[in-house]
Amino acid sequence: MKVAIYTLGCKVNQYETQAMEQSLRARGHEVVDFSDAADAYVVNTCSVTAVSDQKSRQVLHRARREHPGAVVAVCGCYPQTHADDVRKLDVDLIAGTGDRTGFIGLLEQAVAEKRHLEAIDKSFERRVFEVLPAGGMENRTRAMLKVEDGCVNFCTYCIIPYARGPVRSLPLDKATEQARGLAADGYREIVLTGIEISSWGKDLKTGQTLIDLVEAICAAAPGVRIRLGSLEPRTVTEDFCRRAAALPMLCPQFHLSMQSGCDATLKRMNRKYDTARFAQSVELLNQYFEHPAITTDMITGFPEETEEEFAQTLAFIRQCGFAQMHIFPYSIRPGTPAAEMTQVPKAVKEDRARRGAAVAAELRRAYLEDCVGKLYPVLFEQPRDGKFFGHAPNYMEVLVDGEDLHNVVKNVRVTATDGDVLFGEIED
Known part of the structure; x- marks a missing residue:
């Protein structure tokens, strides 16, 4: 099946999304962009504020409106804390913040059987850390x-x-x-x-x-x-x-x-x-x-x-x-x-x-x-504005003249700043 996942919220949510994507691929499924045609659309929600809840609802409504024949699934903090509110929405699969591996199995079941499923546990009863595959998105450094x-x-x-x-x-x-x-x-x-x-x-x-x-x-x-x-x-x-x-x-x-x-x-x-x-x-x-x-x-x-x-x-x-x-x-x-x-x-x-x-x-x-005048080993990531962009160890953004530097570390002498990023020259 083809699955698209939309992620809201913190780095933990981002991590758990990439782990679910790895699990889906390992089980023979295809992960596609949320704007593409898919068999299932998953919204991994945030609930840190009421505004976060609203954003989650908006994405779910959009998924249902634009893809009426697909399975729409929701997981994450919003259904975990506000299950009754989520039950009022037109979704096929409701899960919380636990058992991401089990969620993939339920998603397969929801697509195959075209029926409503729900799996929300009691978060305060959890005692075991769920080990998920670590990693990053494609082409990440x-x-x-x-x-x-x-x-x-x-x-x-x-x-x-x-x-x-x-x-x-x-x-x-x-x-x-x-x-x-x-x-x-x-x-x-x-x-x-x-x-x-x-x-x-x-x-x-x-x-x-x-x-x-x-x-x-x-x-x-x-x-x-x-x-x-x-x-x-x-x-x-x-x-x-x-x-x-x-x-x-x-x-x-x-x-x-x-x-x-x-x-x-x-x-x-x-x-x-x-x-x-x-x-x-x-x-x-x-x-x-x-x-x-x-x-x-x-x-x-x-x-x-x-x-x-x-x-x-x-x-x-x-x-x-x-x-x-x-x-x-x-x-x-x-x-x-x-x-x-x-x-x-x-x-x-x-x-x-x-x-x-x-x-x-x-x-x-x-x-x-x-930082100007200092030498930093910069981990380069991608081209930006005609230059190559990366991060110094202090996480400050650095731009240099260069190409083909993806996932390469080079020593950079910082020469200037515009108050937002650093500019520098590579020193071999």
Whole structure:
């Protein structure tokens, strides 16, 4: 059969989609573009906000409207958390966030038998990590390796613990086996991803933590860059930094999940750190790594946020000197405690997002300007605007004159920046 998959949401969803695509091909099926004719259309959904739910519904409606004779299937966080809402939609197969391998079998059954099927488990009862094939999309230079699933932090704005269940970790031996396989397949970079990778190992009861996993993967795939997904700030301890800095292929880019630079706001969010602890993580990374790229997320207009609290956040992000930030106004997620708090007007949330973005742009420009003159090993990916594009280890985008550089690493001397990307010259 021909199958098309549309993916919304995070890198974990992207990872699980490519794993399903590998499984489909291994079973003799053809994966086609979502705009092409197919026997089945799968929407792998996100439910992090109400807007995410709306986008998922829109894609499902479009699939049914444009392909009335095909099977329309939905999986992911939206049906896991809002099954009753999804049942009201005109879909043939409903599944959640568990058992991706089983989902492929149900999809085959739905196409063959032309009947409605549903498979949604209880996420909080999950105890085993589902091992899926690692890899990347076609022609990619980097691969994702999912090493963890689930979260038990229960931030007041987030529904993901209900969608994904408790922490489950990919066992270390399985992780190193997959890393070796990716290296053998020719990938030059592996991104460790998960719902909350800082919690890796907690369920395995071996005493091992994320840094033990990182060391093992670096040893299993020597010569391959290893990049970390989003980190909980408390992961960054002196021991973590000392051991991480000794790994030459670990990329010096660290995404620390911040959300707010105000202690009162962080407390309402039920985050497990304060600004002093976050600042300590930033200081340690700058101490152990040369010019690391520290990136983050920030929510503006969280319920009850005052102008003074937002001013504290702006001052804090300047103090941290982030290389890049993802900034977005708070979006209500029904079913979470924050949805019941006093809301900030939409115009205020959006204004604060714009003001935050302006500061973030200043910080990014300053970081990029500090890169000028430095030499970086750049992993090249594809042509862009008459040049060749790639990423430095700090994940900054680099453009050079050249051709036929796909999946090649070259040393590049940075000569200039436009405040968005770096420009450089290859040095042999």
